[in-house]
Amino acid sequence: MTAAPQPARESALQELIDELPAGTVADHPATLQNYRQDWAHDPDAGTPLAVVRANSASDVQATVRWAARHRIPIVPRGAGTGLSGGFTAVDGGIVLSMEKMTDIVIDTATRTAVVEPGAINAEVKRAAAAHGLWYPPDPSSFEMCSIGGNLATNAGGLCCVKYGVTTDYVLGMDVVLADGTLVSLGGQRIKDTAGLSLVKLFVGSEGLLGIITKAILRLLPAQPPAATFVASFPDVESAANAVVAIGATQRPSMMELMDNYSINACEDLFQAGLDREAGALLIGQSDAPGAARRLEIEEMQRACDLAGAKESFCTDDPAEGEMFLHARRQAFQALEKRGTLLFEDVGVPIPQLPALIVGIEGISAAHGVEIAVVAHAGDGNTHPLVVHDGGDPESVRRARLAFDEVMALALSLGGTITGEHGVGRLKKGALPDQLGPDVLALTQRIKDALDPDGILNPGAVL
Ligand SMILES: Cc1cc2nc3c(=O)[nH]c(=O)nc-3n(C[C@H](O)[C@H](O)[C@H](O)COP(=O)(O)OP(=O)(O)OC[C@H]3O[C@@H](n4cnc5c(N)ncnc54)[C@H](O)[C@@H]3O)c2cc1C
Numbered sequence: 001m002t003a004a005p006q007p008a009r010e011s012a013l014q015e016l017i018d019e020l021p022a023g024t025v026a027d028h029p030a031t032l033q034n035y036r037q038d039w040a041h042d043p044d045a046g047t048p049l050a051v052v053r054a055n056s057a058s059d060v061q062a063t064v065r066w067a068a069r070h071r072i073p074i075v076p077r078g079a080g081t082g083l084s085g086g087f088t089a090v091d092g093g094i095v096l097s098m099e100k101m102t103d104i105v106i107d108t109a110t111r112t113a114v115v116e117p118g119a120i121n122a123e124v125k126r127a128a129a130a131h132g133l134w135y136p137p138d139p140s141s142f143e144m145c146s147i148g149g150n151l152a153t154n155a156g157g158l159c160c161v162k163y164g165v166t167t168d169y170v171l172g173m174d175v176v177l178a179d180g181t182l183v184s185l186g187g188q189r190i191k192d193t194a195g196l197s198l199v200k201l202f203v204g205s206e207g208l209l210g211i212i213t214k215a216i217l218r219l220l221p222a223q224p225p226a227a228t229f230v231a232s233f234p235d236v237e238s239a240a241n242a243v244v245a246i247g248a249t250q251r252p253s254m255m256e257l258m259d260n261y262s263i264n265a266c267e268d269l270f271q272a273g274l275d276r277e278a279g280a281l282l283i284g285q286s287d288a289p290g291a292a293r294r295l296e297i298e299e300m301q302r303a304c305d306l307a308g309a310k311e312s313f314c315t316d317d318p319a320e321g322e323m324f325l326h327a328r329r330q331a332f333q334a335l336e337k338r339g340t341l342l343f344e345d346v347g348v349p350i351p352q353l354p355a356l357i358v359g360i361e362g363i364s365a366a367h368g369v370e371i372a373v374v375a376h377a378g379d380g381n382t383h384p385l386v387v388h389d390g391g392d393p394e395s396v397r398r399a400r401l402a403f404d405e406v407m408a409l410a411l412s413l414g415g416t417i418t419g420e421h422g423v424g425r426l427k428k429g430a431l432p433d434q435l436g437p438d439v440l441a442l443t444q445r446i447k448d449a450l451d452p453d454g455i456l457n458p459g460a461v462l
Contacts, residue, residue: 009049009092012070016052019062026051035097036089038082039332040343040426046091048075053097057174057182057213063096064211064455065180073458076207078117078149081141083332083343084424086153086206086460093458096211098148106131106219110188112171113217117148121155124217133219136163139420140329148212154204156420158325161378162253162287163220165420167203172216175202175209178451188216201446206422207457209450226253226287227297228321231304231312232278236361236373239280240354242307243377246284246300247350254285255378256328261387262372265334272327278310282377283324331374332385338370340390342403343426346410347381347419359409360384367402369395381419404430423461431461 017025026032027050036045049072054060067074073093080087089095101116104127111133113124121135121142128135138157139145145155151173156165172186186192186199202209233239236259243255258266258281263274274281282304286296294316301312315321335341348356357373360382364371375382384406388399407417407430417423417430432440444462447454 006092009070009072012066012072013050016050016063016066019066020052020059021055024053024055024059026053032089035077035080035095038080038085038087038424040083040085040088040424042085042088042425044425045088046093048089048095049092051095051097053100055100057176060096060176060211060213061180061182063094064176064178067094067455068179068453071453071455073455074211075457076148076152076211078146078152079120079144081145082149082153082424083345083421084418084426086422086424086457087149088425088459090458098146101213106133107188108133111219112188113219114188115147115215115217117146117151117212117215119147121145121147121150128219129222132222134222135169135217135219136223137166137169140332147215147217151203151212151215152206153420153422156376156379156381158254158256158328158376160376160381160420161255162251167200169218170199170203170215171218172199173202173212174214176211176213178210178453178456182213186216190218204422206424206461208447208461209456211456223253224287224289224293225316225318226285226321227293227314227316228283228285228324229297229301229304229312229314230324231282231284231301231309232275233280233282233304233307233309235279236357237354238308239282240357240377242282242304242309243353244351245303245307247378250286250296250299250303251288252284252296252300252378253287254283254325255376256283256325257281257373257375257377257382258283258328258331259373261370262331262335262374265338265372266327266331269330269334269337270327272323274324274327283328284378285321328374332383335372335385335387338372339387340399342386342388342399343421344384344386344403344406345381345418345421346384346406346415347379348410348413348415350378350380352413352415353377353380353382355413356382356410356415360406363402363405363409367398367405369398369402371402371406376419379419380415408433425460428461
């Protein structure tokens with residue numbers, strides 16, 4: 001993209017301010033500071049020309065048409081909880097925030113939710129629950145992140161091991177393309193094979209192909225109550241071996257892993273009663289109906305015992321189970337107290353989980369950096385978090401080396417550099433290694449076809 005020079009951008013901005021409803025465009029320096037980075041805190045983030053807080057799809061269209069006319073970059077923003085730098089402001093660009101577009105309509109006849117992109121995931125869950133329905137995708141950030149961000153990253157979470165990821169619940173969406181055209185894809189129908197699977201193309205597109213202004217989400221009947229078990233292991237490898245054994249015969253509704261470092265970081269922050277001596281903990285759930293639930297939990301505990309668990313405990317009480325999950329969900333916040341974090345998100349085929357986890361220990365030792373591991377272990381998706389001193393260049397250098405080696409290790413095991421957070425800016429250096437030249441070129445051709453001037457989220461992914 002040949003961008004318009006800064007003075008031309010500033011004079012063009014008045015045009016946008018005049019076109020949109022009063023108060024939609026903000027360009028106060030303090031506001032601009034608040035809209036520069038997501039949770040990955042990219043140090044190279046730019047300072048935007050302005051923040052547009054859209055009220056409607058037509059505001060989004062007007063903003064995109066204006067940006068296309070003036071060749072000004074646009075970075076869409078949901079709630080800014082991304083962990084890969086997918087939302088990172090560009091110098092002189094527009095941050096297009098969806099935070100005011102929060103309508104949620106539940107349609108019980110079709111069991112769908114029609115949702116604006118700024119609605120928070122937890123609000124959608126609550127709205128569905130009021131009708132006895134359930135929206136499953138549950139990133140740990142579900143109380144903070146937006147549906148638009150979830151669609152744009154194809155967010156995962158804790159229940160994916162049984163219930164799949166965001167894309168499995170997206171039946172349709174409205175998208176504003178790079179020339180301002182609004183297209184409606186899919187609809188409130190379970191089956192639809194008319195034309196190419198464009199809904200799937202836009203899920204996970206990280207703001208590169210269009211701006212999502214509405215989502216049609218599939219809902220399920222409310223989840224049956226779950227029973228929870230917690231097993232403690234002498235080391236992470238034996239916990240990973242238990243996950244492999246469980247995955248071969250059972251279908252848990254949740255299977256999370258925490259290593260010793262993460263357990264202790266959580267216990268330091270809030271006392272959840274986790275075993276500080278454990279090398280690793282597995283927290284698993286079953287929501288199978290009736291008596292099958294208890295049987296499934298017993299089978300999982302047996303697999304843990306065989307893999308060398310020190311002890312295990314189970315409960316049918318949802319509140320008690322939630323206490324352990326709360327600790328797991330807060331792990332990132334707890335670990336942030338220990339230092340600057342580089343958020344890994346690699347995934348491997350489940351049988352490779354032990355090799356990944358043992359390999360990460362080796363990388364940690366080789367570079368002299370702490371790597372805490374929390375994982376959605378049941379689906380092979382791990383979050384090795386490289387804890388370092390962000391103010392010390394040598395510590396940053398070693399952390400970055402370790403971060404890159406963890407991705408290379410995952411690829412060597414047939415895995416992926418990102419299971420749910422997306423590539424953003426943090427991981428784009430490793431994307432060619434995973435995709436290879438032909439798939440990378442195909443991806444670039446799709447980007448060029450939909451955004452020929454490259455105004456949508458430049459610098460992310462490709
Ligand atoms: C404590 C914590 C725990 C987390 N746990 C998980 C987890 O378990 N699973 C998981 O998957 N993620 C997790 N995340 C990461 C993050 O919450 C998800 O990636 C989430 O989907 C981002 O949503 P957001 O609204 O914050 O999007 P943002 O961070 O604002 O944006 C994310 C990306 O989507 C694009 N985007 C946003 N809205 C739109 C739109 N309307 N149209 C087009 N593009 C758009 C942005 O440009 C950016 O590329 C966690 C984050 C935190 C801080």
